[in-house]
Amino acid sequence: MIALAAALAVTASALVATVLVRRRVVVVTVSGTSMTPTLHPGEKLLVRRCGIAALKVGDIVVLEPPRVPVSPEVTVLAPLPARTRWQVKRVAALPGDPIPPPAREAAGTLRAVPDGTLIVLGDNDASNDSRLSGPYPADRILGVALRRPAGAPFPGPAIR
Incomplete structure (x- = not known):
């Protein structure tokens, strides 16, 4: 009886830990070429989910493209798909x-x-x-890319 209770406690703890981790960390698959040569489709x-305060120039971020102009001077040139389509980009500049x-x-x-805004650029000029x-x-920020799941770190910034 004690062994069963211990097994249930371990299982419950593992389940809670999994839920908590998934709230903080997600795995994203790269689907385009905007970050080549650093990242390739399929990687x-x-x-890690975060906001702008946790970012620094050179970080690789996952975010949604803007849906509306962020100022009267800035307009979105292309229509956006109906469902969320995340982009992977490098932070080039932060507020100020x-x-x-x-x-x-x-x-x-x-x-x-x-x-409340940031400048992001793909490593590929055609981004x-x-x-x-x-x-x-x-x-629109989902979070900052920590590493490839296999543990390989990212090369340094390719900001020009």
């Missing part, structure tokens, strides 16, 4: 930082990243990112 990323050269045209008259959409709203 899996371990992502100067707008990096690749995103200046899309940012309109903005010279610094507005509060659909802040070069086209300007600043991304921070409330």
